[in-house]
Amino acid sequence: MKKTPKKTWKDYYKQQKKLTPRKTLVIALQNIEKANQAFYAVDLGCGSGQDTLQLLSEGWTVMAIDSSPTAFEFLLKKIPTPLQERLLYQCRPFENAYWEEADLVNASFSLPFCPKDQFNNLWKHIVFSIKKGGWFAGQFFGDRDDWKNLTLHSEKEVKRLFKNFEIVYWEEEEKDCETATSKELKHWHIFHVVAKKIK
Secondary structure (H helix, E strand, O other), X not given: OEOOOOOOHHHHHHXXXXXXXXXXXXXXXXXXXXXXXXXXXXXXXXXXXXXXXXXXXXXXXEEEEEOOHHHHHHHHHHOOHHHHHHEEEEEOOHHHOOOOOEEEEEEOOOXXXXXXXXXXXXXXXXXXXXXXXXXXXXXXXXXXXXXXXXXXXXXXXXXXXXXXXXXXXXXXXXXXXXXXXXXXXXXXXXXXXXXXXXX
């Protein structure tokens, strides 16, 4: 069984700092009707901050959450000072975090790192926190992914999580390639999801 590599989060953030926002976030933002109102987003596992920056740049208030203090070293360097007044953040595991009712919960490649025995409670919190008409964007690792020590889901299990949502974008990806911090090949099995809460 392959486990996640022992590189530090700092190594990962260095690799990620120049990336553009994740495709799932971009798709969600393209589908959200623009109106004269302030939007509030939660970025779970914000990492080096490319998604948080995109949200702030589009006028959102963002609660960025990550368990690693290093994440916020990268994030605060990336966010221009004028945008920081709409940035809120918590340095804690997102399964222990708190946030207000949200128009969008963004979880780019972060949910698989929630401990298996805490995932169900975290997901209930996420669903409860999203307003009716609000959005989810993010990824789940499939049950054929190499990192068996993470929280993995079958296709059926992922779709069951979205019983109160309309799935607007769904992509299943399966390939062998390097990770962000290692040249060793890994088998990836990923579900990319954008969904709108309808009830």
